[in-house]
Amino acid sequence: MDDFIATCRREGLSVTYQRIVIYKALSSTKTHPSAEMVYRMVKKEYPSISLATVYKNLETLADHGIIAKVTPLHDLARFDADTNLHHHLVCVHCKKIIDIHDTNLNEIEIEHEKAPGFQVLGYQIQFVGVCNECAVKQQISEAV
Amino acid sequence: MDDFIATCRREGLSVTYQRIVIYKALSSTKTHPSAEMVYRMVKKEYPSISLATVYKNLETLADHGIIAKVTPLHDLARFDADTNLHHHLVCVHCKKIIDIHDTNLNEIEIEHEKAPGFQVLGYQIQFVGVCNECAVKQQISEAV
DNA sequence: TTGGATGCAAATACTTTGCACACGG
DNA sequence: CCGTGTGCAAAGTATTTGCATCCAA
Numbered sequence: 034m035d036d037f038i039a040t041c042r043r044e045g046l047s048v049t050y051q052r053i054v055i056y057k058a059l060s061s062t063k064t065h066p067s068a069e070m071v072y073r074m075v076k077k078e079y080p081s082i083s084l085a086t087v088y089k090n091l092e093t094l095a096d097h098g099i100i101a102k103v104t105p106l107h108d109l110a111r112f113d114a115d116t117n118l119h120h121h122l123v124c125v126h127c128k129k130i131i132d133i134h135d136t137n138l139n140e141i142e143i144e145h146e147k148a149p150g151f152q153v154l155g156y157q158i159q160f161v162g163v164c165n166e167c168a169v170k171q172q173i174s175e176a177v
Numbered sequence: 178m179d180d181f182i183a184t185c186r187r188e189g190l191s192v193t194y195q196r197i198v199i200y201k202a203l204s205s206t207k208t209h210p211s212a213e214m215v216y217r218m219v220k221k222e223y224p225s226i227s228l229a230t231v232y233k234n235l236e237t238l239a240d241h242g243i244i245a246k247v248t249p250l251h252d253l254a255r256f257d258a259d260t261n262l263h264h265h266l267v268c269v270h271c272k273k274i275i276d277i278h279d280t281n282l283n284e285i286e287i288e289h290e291k292a293p294g295f296q297v298l299g300y301q302i303q304f305v306g307v308c309n310e311c312a313v314k315q316q317i318s319e320a321v
Numbered sequence: 322t323t324g325g326a327t328g329c330a331a332a333t334a335c336t337t338t339g340c341a342c343a344c345g346g
Numbered sequence: 347c348c349g350t351g352t353g354c355a356a357a358g359t360a361t362t363t364g365c366a367t368c369c370a371a
Contacts, residue, residue: 037196041257044187045257047324047325047371048324049326049327049369051327056258059256061269063259064273065255068256069253069360070362071256079238083328083329084328085327085328085329086328086364087321088303089245089362090326092361092362094328099255100254100256100257100258101256101258101259101260102256102257103253103255103256103257103265103274104248104250104253104254104255106247106251107250107253108254108335108361109213109335109336110212110246110248110252110336111209111210111246111247111249111250111251112199112203112210112211112215112239112244112246113203113209113246113279114203114204114244114245115245115246116243116244116245116322121209122292122295122297124295129208130208130209130247130307131207131292131295132207133287133291133292134285134291137288138287141233141302142333143277147277147279148275148277148304149268149309150308150309150312151266151275151304151309151310153266153306154269154305155304155306156302156303156304158285158302158370159300159301159302159303160292160295160299160300161298161299161300161301162297162298163295163296164294165294165295166293174224189350190350190351191344191346191349191350191351192345192346193345193351193352195351195352196351205356212336213334226354227352227354228336228353229337229338229352229355230351230352232336233337233351234351252335252336252358252359253359254361315328315369
């Protein structure tokens, strides 16, 4: 937890009791909870906390790379007519999704003991990064 | 488009004008649109279509594997305190997310020419499948 | 003391649902 | 004709925002 406090300081984030309790709740579980689930966990230790605070903190901590969003594209369901095995590039800025057809990526195997009891049906790789257009925009805004 | 009609027949889905226009819109683009975006595209050809019909059709077509959801976990933002490179198993039934730490999966490279102009910052593999608990439940319900 | 953080309530965004009617098979 | 699909409106769920107050630095 001292690590967390130091990281907040380094990132210029205030160290509030709420923030600590939220982080403690998230780091105590491997269940990859939603904001609502974190809220329920946190309420046990701090019943007066507000759901909005949980949302704001999870977003802030993710922005600073202190926690991770498992579902970076969760805000909108997005569809694809191409049902063949392929992968995606996702631009972190504009959320654009670009198809990657690369047969080298189609033979990934997971060691069975890493996923005991889990029946793997398929997989999908999400590369995250910055697309051409957004990189250009960034350069322009930095040049100002 | 004949393929699509044949597939619908095979899957026991009625072939309606709306369904065809929705599929045509989705398959005409590589932008991985949301339901709202598909709705806007479809409205040009069929202005009286309802947004609910678009939602219902996208869901139905995805259920039958005729189209794909790029974002199977879109319904809820989910967080992880572990920011180290690792991957996830997702159960298609209960949406449980299980961590996979397997260093073999941490050295995937994308051929540069496959993603021209895209600056790759990282990646994440989502394995989809059925978890132990859901597999057991399925066996029980099939045994009835 | 001051800017960031909190908490409440209201607003918004996305998606689903119920139901009467229409239409495909 | 029967059952699935459509369209509308209403409801539901997830998330964000505005703003007054509070608190960490």
